[in-house]
Amino acid sequence: MACSLRSPGWPALRLRLGGWLLLAGLLLALFNGVRADWDFAQILQTVEKRYGPLGPARGRIEAWSQMLQAARGAPEREQLNTVNRFFNQQLNFQDDTRIWQQTDYWATPVEALIKGTADCEDYALAKYFSLRRLGIPSEKLRITYVKALSQNQAHMVLTFYSTPTADPLVLDNLIGEIRPASQRKDLLPVYAFNAEGLYLPGKNGGQRSSDSKKLSRWQDVLKKMQAEGFDIGDG
Secondary structure (H helix, E strand, O other): OHHHHHOOHHHHHHHHHHHHHHHHHHHHHHHHHHOOOOOHHHHHHHHHHHHOOOOOHHHHHHHHHHHHHHHOOOOHHHHHHHHHHHHHHHOEEOOHHHHOOOOOOOOOHHHHHHHOEEOHHHHHHHHHHHHHHOOOOHHHEEEEEEEEOOOOEEEEEEEEOOOOOOOOEEEOOOOOOOEEHHHOOOEEEEEEEOOOOEEEOOHHHOEEEEOHHHOHHHHHHHHHHHHHOOOOOOO
16 A cells, blocks of 8 residues: 555656756756867867968967867876976967067967967966866966066966965976975065966965956956957956
8 A cells, every 4th residue: 555655656756856867967068068178170260260370380289289188187296297398398488579579468378379489478378278278276376476586587487286375386487397486496476366366475375465357468368368269267
């Protein structure tokens, strides 16, 4: 008797459960779609319309795509090494006045790869967006403005925090080896930023001081990348 009373409810329950699973599957598919790989075939078409024939730069952009594919799923430190090495090898350093005939221009990774040359901030930006694409959260990454003491000039690097209070690792174009910030006595931090905000130097990862939306050059880079076909959100 108990079975006959329960049996009419089980089909409805199974149907309801099936509906939940279907909904979960659709949501997962939607989520995966948002996080899907950048469509470099489409991006190359968009970039050529925007900047003109790519020539040898096409190979550099395709190599970037292949590097991202190969590094996906690797341990974080391996991803850091791979991305840092890639851009240090692909790009030659020149200052903005020679590349862009401007005193300060922040290039997208595509713009830098098209030129084959980059100023320090372009290295840092390209490494940041690549590591973000590989799944490293923005709160672990900061584009850090420093003073390079040996050159006595402004410089920019990418820093990686394994934890909010950790000694960050420095990804730099001046020194190819990734080293902890405590070993980079040649760099004096001034400020840093990521998608979450701006940070002043200090203990335990520094103090968040403002919103990165106030950085006009950062916002310009985000808009340019979106126009190039990259799904990057707020960075």
